[in-house]
Amino acid sequence: xxxxxxxxxxxxxxxxxxxxxxxxxFDRTATREQVYSVDTPPPTVSGSLHVGxxxxxxxxxxxxxxxxxxxxxxxxxxxxxxxxxxxxRRVQNFYGVRCEPSLPYDPDFTPPEKPGKxxxxxxxxxxxxxxxxxxxEDEKAFEELWRRNGLSVDWSHGYQTIDARARxxxxxxxxxxxxxxxxxxxxxxxxxxxxxxxxxxxxxLEDREHTGAWHxxxxxxxxxxxxxxxxxxxxxxxxxxxxxxxxxxxxxxxRYQPLFGTTVRSPLFDVEVPVLAHPAAxxxxxxxxxxxxxFGDLTDVQWWRELDLPNRTVINRDGxxxxxxxxxxxxxxxxxxxxxLAGATVHTxxxxxxxxxxxxxxxxxxxxxxxxxxxFFEKGDKPLEIVSxxxxxxxxxxxxxxxxxxxxxxxxxxxxxxxxMRHRYxxxxxGLNGDWLVSRQRFFGVPVPVWYRLDxxxxxxxxxxxxxxxxxxxxxxxxxxxxxxxxxxxxxxxxFTGDRDILDTWATSSLTPxxxxxxxxxxxxxxxxxxxxxxxxxxxxxxxxxxSTVLRSHLEHDSLPWAHTALSGWILDPDRxxxxxxxxxxxxPMDLLVEFGSDAVRYWAASGRPGVDTAFDRGQMKxxxxxxxxxxxxxxxxxxVGVPAGEPDLTAVTMxxxxxxxxxxxxxxxxxxxxxxxxxxxxxLEATEQFFWFFCDDYLELVKSRAYGEFDEAGRDSARATxxxxxxxxxxxxxxxxxxVAEEVWSWWQEGSVHCAPWPDIHxxxxxxxxxPQVLEVASDVIGSIRRAKSEQKLSIRTEVESLSVQAAPxxxxxxxxxxxxxxxxxxxxxxxxxxxxxxxxxxxxxAPTG
RNA sequence: GGGCGCGUAGCUCAGCGGAAGAGCAACGGCCUUACAAGCCGUCGGUCGCAGGUUCGAAUCCUGCCGCGCCCA
Numbered sequence: 001x002x003x004x005x006x007x008x009x010x011x012x013x014x015x016x017x018x019x020x021x022x023x024x025x026f027d028r029t030a031t032r033e034q035v036y037s038v039d040t041p042p043p044t045v046s047g048s049l050h051v052g053x054x055x056x057x058x059x060x061x062x063x064x065x066x067x068x069x070x071x072x073x074x075x076x077x078x079x080x081x082x083x084x085x086x087x088x089r090r091v092q093n094f095y096g097v098r099c100e101p102s103l104p105y106d107p108d109f110t111p112p113e114k115p116g117k118x119x120x121x122x123x124x125x126x127x128x129x130x131x132x133x134x135x136x137e138d139e140k141a142f143e144e145l146w147r148r149n150g151l152s153v154d155w156s157h158g159y160q161t162i163d164a165r166a167r168x169x170x171x172x173x174x175x176x177x178x179x180x181x182x183x184x185x186x187x188x189x190x191x192x193x194x195x196x197x198x199x200x201x202x203x204x205l206e207d208r209e210h211t212g213a214w215h216x217x218x219x220x221x222x223x224x225x226x227x228x229x230x231x232x233x234x235x236x237x238x239x240x241x242x243x244x245x246x247x248x249x250x251x252x253x254x255r256y257q258p259l260f261g262t263t264v265r266s267p268l269f270d271v272e273v274p275v276l277a278h279p280a281a282x283x284x285x286x287x288x289x290x291x292x293x294x295f296g297d298l299t300d301v302q303w304w305r306e307l308d309l310p311n312r313t314v315i316n317r318d319g320x321x322x323x324x325x326x327x328x329x330x331x332x333x334x335x336x337x338x339x340x341l342a343g344a345t346v347h348t349x350x351x352x353x354x355x356x357x358x359x360x361x362x363x364x365x366x367x368x369x370x371x372x373x374x375x376f377f378e379k380g381d382k383p384l385e386i387v388s389x390x391x392x393x394x395x396x397x398x399x400x401x402x403x404x405x406x407x408x409x410x411x412x413x414x415x416x417x418x419x420x421m422r423h424r425y426x427x428x429x430x431g432l433n434g435d436w437l438v439s440r441q442r443f444f445g446v447p448v449p450v451w452y453r454l455d456x457x458x459x460x461x462x463x464x465x466x467x468x469x470x471x472x473x474x475x476x477x478x479x480x481x482x483x484x485x486x487x488x489x490x491x492x493x494x495x496f497t498g499d500r501d502i503l504d505t506w507a508t509s510s511l512t513p514x515x516x517x518x519x520x521x522x523x524x525x526x527x528x529x530x531x532x533x534x535x536x537x538x539x540x541x542x543x544x545x546x547x548s549t550v551l552r553s554h555l556e557h558d559s560l561p562w563a564h565t566a567l568s569g570w571i572l573d574p575d576r577x578x579x580x581x582x583x584x585x586x587x588x589p590m591d592l593l594v595e596f597g598s599d600a601v602r603y604w605a606a607s608g609r610p611g612v613d614t615a616f617d618r619g620q621m622k623x624x625x626x627x628x629x630x631x632x633x634x635x636x637x638x639x640x641v642g643v644p645a646g647e648p649d650l651t652a653v654t655m656x657x658x659x660x661x662x663x664x665x666x667x668x669x670x671x672x673x674x675x676x677x678x679x680x681x682x683x684x685l686e687a688t689e690q691f692f693w694f695f696c697d698d699y700l701e702l703v704k705s706r707a708y709g710e711f712d713e714a715g716r717d718s719a720r721a722t723x724x725x726x727x728x729x730x731x732x733x734x735x736x737x738x739x740x741v742a743e744e745v746w747s748w749w750q751e752g753s754v755h756c757a758p759w760p761d762i763h764x765x766x767x768x769x770x771x772x773p774q775v776l777e778v779a780s781d782v783i784g785s786i787r788r789a790k791s792e793q794k795l796s797i798r799t800e801v802e803s804l805s806v807q808a809a810p811x812x813x814x815x816x817x818x819x820x821x822x823x824x825x826x827x828x829x830x831x832x833x834x835x836x837x838x839x840x841x842x843x844x845x846x847x848a849p850t851g
Numbered sequence: 852g853g854g855c856g857c858g859u860a861g862c863u864c865a866g867c868g869g870a871a872g873a874g875c876a877a878c879g880g881c882c883u884u885a886c887a888a889g890c891c892g893u894c895g896g897u898c899g900c901a902g903g904u905u906c907g908a909a910u911c912c913u914g915c916c917g918c919g920c921c922c923a
Contacts, residue, residue, distance in 0.1 A: 373923080420855065421855085423855055423856095423921095424922085428922080539920080570920085607864085609864085615863060617862090619876085620863075620874085622888085626888070629888065629889095633886040635885085638885085641885090683865090686873085696886090697890080697891090700885085788891080790892090792879095794881080796881055798883060
């Protein structure tokens with residue numbers, strides 16, 4: 001035990017010991033029942049860790065430490081998410097390269113010293129290698145931070161979402177979905193981001209207010225008597241007029257009923273289109289009759305499907321109009337006009353069309369600005385287009401009521417902390433409107449592990465999907481060969497071609513329990529950890545990560561991936577805004593850990609209720625530091641008084657005050673245990689902390705003299721045994737939240753790590769005789785009154801008190817009498833008078849303190 | 852527009868059907884042989900607003916107002 005205890009240096013010292021001793025090593029001989037397994041969220045390594053990470057990962061660590069102390073073998077791995085756009089961009093910028101899957105692997109490739117102006121195209125395999133090199137550095141920094149933060153992770157069970165095992169597991173799970181018909185390939189209208197040139201899934205969409213304008217445009221028809229009659233529609237996207245396939249109004253709309261079944265000709269291009277009825281047309285929107293184009297929005301897709309309309313796509317995947325004039329435009333004038341638009345961006349095409357319409361007089365009245373919600377890719381900055389493309393999907397219940405019901409049932413089976421978060425899941429499942437699009441037209445990621453046969457003309461035969469044999473996974477179809485084919489058959493008529501797409505990052509992240517547990521690679525390990533116990537995560541990714549993980553597990557294992565999920569809140573800055581880099585209010589976590597000490601920062605994290613957004617509060621960290629310091633000092637004091645070694649002997653606890661103390665502590669143990677069992681670390685900490693300050697300020701002061709041996713031997717031994725027993729319990733109760741200081745003070749007098757010591761049991765403080773809690777209450781009350789009297793008279797706490805009179809009910813006086821020697825010693829009281837009061841009220845009169 | 856959550860002391864938050872709480876801050880004190888990075892004490896609230904249920908409401912119900920998140 002050091003002369004002057006300090007918090008400085010505890011992190012380095014104990015982190016090293018824990019690593020050397022293997023304190024948190026997972027015992028893989030443990031059976032599933034003995035294991036507590038955590039599906040740790042793999043942080044994105046290309047970003048930087050912020051305070052929010054420290055906050056939520058600390059919550060998980062507290063639970064893991066608690067479970068370990070309860071005797072579980074904790075499987076607590078750490079993964080790194082380096083699969084996806086953020087890493088792709090970072091590798092591109094850092095090395096000045098770009099991924100080009102058609103290129104062959106170059107084993108001797110070294111990136112340029114400094115990234116040049118032109119990005120060097122390299123094969124996917126080379127790109128993945130660079131990613132692994134670059135992220136290795138990031139991961140080292142992350143690991144250092146996590147170790148300093150005190151996460152009790154077993155670092156030998158790590159993974160990266162782009163490493164070979166993760167790729168193999170991701171591809172294997174996907175191929176098994178294909179085999180069972182749960183994944184399928186389909187040519188369909190797809191939401192498309194023209195900047196990233198990739199398809200986008202429902203989970204990646206967001207609506208943004210976008211400024212547009214209503215254009216009133218004339219289509220040309222004939223009235224019942226055959227005379228020319230114009231039909232006016234209103235559109236915000238006049239550039240889609242060449243893609244128009246029908247005009248559509250509501251079946252009940254009397255204005256347009258005469259037109260249903262007739263045809264009209266489009267302005268400028270003179271293409272004949274039918275006028276049709278469909279209930280999705282909104283009577284009070286615009287003119288009440290809409291132009292259906294392939295495809296302007298999702299309603300167009302619905303009409304196209306349900307009314308069996310032709311596909312007249314004019315917008316390319318680069319966001320420009322087709323360079324070839326479409327064959328459905330037949331009039332000479334129409335084809336001339338289209339040529340002026342060919343290859344133009346959507347924006348330019350709109351300007352030109354509006355100019356043409358103005359010239360021909362087919363644009364009527366003023367253009368009226370309107371702001372309306374438009375779908376965007378969450379990472380993009382241009383509105384999404386809808387294009388037809390071949391894509392892979394996984395059935396998720398979006399088009400299948402049975403699967404949807406099963407997914408809702410899984411959500412009900414899962415235990416949510418806090419419980420109300422389940423609503424978000426159910427809302428999402430109920431709102432799904434299509435299957436999960438998992439193929440992405442990006443270059444970096446887990447390749448879609450299939451090839452396609454080519455026909456005699458070299459065209460893809462999408463129904464003839466070639467799959468790899470399981471033992472060759474992971475594969476990259478752009479360089480590996482399908483079984484039974486040779487390299488010279490690649491991309492030639494009658495041969496094959498590899499799928500160039502990659503899987504959505506969530507298609508891999510949805511398998512983190514399988515990746516961490518090494519499903520299909522080490523099935524023995526997997527059987528010991530799966531289904532897992534806990535998925536901790538942010539509530540913002542319930543619809544993506546949580547949902548997709550439940551789905552994959554449901555499809556592959558017919559079970560939940562984990563029994564519990566704990567949703568953590570966000571960190572808000574003092575202005576109640578979510579902390580973000582752009583606001584410049586991000587604090588580096590390492591700086592905080594250094595400034596306050598890891599235990600103090602963890603204390604702040606633990607004071608945030610599960611699922612509740614929490615203010616970033618340096619004040620709480622100061623309080624945490626004080627608490628850690630207090631635990632050092634109180635431990636030092638108690639051990640300095642001299643407590644018996646080994647297991648505390650509770651038969652020595654004979655004084656009523658001591659028994660009452662242990663009884664109260666037992667209640668705290670019970671409360672903390674129940675709270676932690678329910679994932680409420682905040683309540684557990686609060687109960688422990690509140691008791692601890694009371695223990696230090698009142699109980700320690702009361703028994704100090706007796707513990708020093710100033711009275712009789714029995715009283716001294718009772719106090720010392722109580723102090724030892726209470727300290728042993730308190731150090732363990734604090735261990736999950738304050739692992740460093742708890743380990744430090746434990747090491748002063750106990751064997752082994754406090755983190756492997758058994759969690760306090762409610763029976764371990766039971767004394768031979770029943771405790772009277774009133775003894776502690778009254779003694780505490782009276783000593784408080786004495787302090788108040790001294791404080792009000794601005795006297796030293798050491799001032800002697802001439803006389804003390806206590807009026808109270810007989811039972812209270814009896815209780816006080818049991819602790820009177822302690823009270824007198826602590827208050828420095830000479831004479832005491834106990835008076836039975838008429839009303840039972842406790843009244844303490846402190847007479848004449850003398851300086 | 853829908854779902855969910857939140858409005859309690861100057862600040863951060865507990866309490867969620869039986870006399871309004873904690874910590875921080877503020878203020879006044881105390882060198883007290885574990886701790887002055889400590890300790891003791893004091894001040895401080897129409898529990899967002901309006902109704903309702905109840906013997907009793909911060910707590911349950913309804914409606915408003917405000918804030919946040921998720922989804923349209």
